[in-house]
Amino acid sequence: xxxxxxxxxLTRFAELVHEHxxxxxxxxxxxxDADHGSNMDRGMAAVVAALAEAPPADxxxxxxxxxxxxxxxxxxxxxxLYGTLFLRMAGSADAGFAASLRAGFEGxxxxxxxxxxxxxxxxxxxxxxxxxxxxxxxxxAAQAAxxxxxxxxxxxxxKGRASYLGxxxxxxxxxxxxSTALLLQAAAETLGxxxxxxxxxxx
Amino acid sequence: MTVGIVVVSHSRAxxxxxxxxxxxxxxxxxxxxxxxxxxxxxxLGTDAAAVSAAIEAADSGEGTVVxxxxxxxxxxxxxxxxxxxxxxxxxxxxxxxxxxxxxxxAVVVAAGGATRQQVAAEAERGLAPKQAQLT
Numbered sequence: 001x002x003x004x005x006x007x008x009x010l011t012r013f014a015e016l017v018h019e020h021x022x023x024x025x026x027x028x029x030x031x032x033d034a035d036h037g038s039n040m041d042r043g044m045a046a047v048v049a050a051l052a053e054a055p056p057a058d059x060x061x062x063x064x065x066x067x068x069x070x071x072x073x074x075x076x077x078x079x080x081l082y083g084t085l086f087l088r089m090a091g092s093a094d095a096g097f098a099a100s101l102r103a104g105f106e107g108x109x110x111x112x113x114x115x116x117x118x119x120x121x122x123x124x125x126x127x128x129x130x131x132x133x134x135x136x137x138x139x140x141a142a143q144a145a146x147x148x149x150x151x152x153x154x155x156x157x158x159k160g161r162a163s164y165l166g167x168x169x170x171x172x173x174x175x176x177x178x179s180t181a182l183l184l185q186a187a188a189e190t191l192g193x194x195x196x197x198x199x200x201x202x203x
Numbered sequence: 204m205t206v207g208i209v210v211v212s213h214s215r216a217x218x219x220x221x222x223x224x225x226x227x228x229x230x231x232x233x234x235x236x237x238x239x240x241x242x243x244x245x246x247l248g249t250d251a252a253a254v255s256a257a258i259e260a261a262d263s264g265e266g267t268v269v270x271x272x273x274x275x276x277x278x279x280x281x282x283x284x285x286x287x288x289x290x291x292x293x294x295x296x297x298x299x300x301x302x303x304x305x306x307x308x309a310v311v312v313a314a315g316g317a318t319r320q321q322v323a324a325e326a327e328r329g330l331a332p333k334q335a336q337l338t
Contacts, residue, residue, distance in 0.1 A: 035247070
């Protein structure tokens with residue numbers, strides 16, 4: 001991973017979040033507190049601005065600044081969750097994208113204490129990590145995340161504000177899983193085949 | 204020196220009002236109570252960097268007890284611990300106490316010179332008077 005590639009990834013993710021802002025908020029108004037789209041849009045716009053203001057020198061610094069910005073600017077639970085994802089990725093940046101994302105995923109699990117099937121971002125991120133760990137492409141990982149997002153539709157939420165709704169949370173995709181699918185879509189579009197270099201850091 | 208108190212909430216108004224209510228119990232007595240609440244633009248939300256700054260501001264060396272409302276307030280407080288120096292983090296206690304009732308109990312015993320463990324325990328007993336009244 002090199003810093004320019006990662007910045008391109010995060011910039012594309014910010015664009016996708018902005019394009020899907022109303023959809024993310026609509027999902028969150030159905031089962032949560034109606035702020036996921038606006039929160040993530042504000043947070044990722046701040047990330048893009050922070051990376052542009054003083055481009056970090058290496059991959060770890062890009063990821064660290066992204067995480068630190070998100071925990072401060074998002075406002076909702078996605079702040080500490082996505083923030084922890086990127087801060088943990090920064091700690092494993094030299095291990096390549098797949099291993100770095102896996103470390104980030106483990107950080108999200110520890111922070112949110114959600115398990116697969118709880119109707120959270122874990123349901124999109126976990127399958128994507130599994131695909132990458134098995135040697136799959138980023139396009140396959142993005143598909144796995146999208147499938148994971150779709151699989152949250154019938155689930156009853158057990159975490160976050162949606163859990164207050166109980167059975168009424170079923171019938172809608174989870175907003176966090178939906179934004180996570182966009183994160184992997186952005187990776188497939190911008191990072192190309194870089195994850196196939198496995199443990200070799202390219203920075 | 205006394206234990207410091209930190210209030211983490213989605214809402215600045217909610218946090219400030221809870222602190223005002225609790226401070227009624229401390230007429231003229233000083234106590235470090237810091238608030239980390241709301242987003243930068245005045246909206247509803249929490250900010251882990253603001254929480255770690257509030258903990259540092261409230262800590263005079265005796266440590267802090269942190270009370271939170273719900274959801275991201277808890278996650279942001281946990282995340283904030285990662286940003287603290289080791290010694291400050293070791294004397295920071297996050298408590299599952301109810302925010303309003305716990306804060307009232309916490310400030311009273313903190314101002315009386317209790318340890319952070321005692322302050323947190325008092326905060327966590329915050330619902331007991333209400334429960335006793337309603338049974």
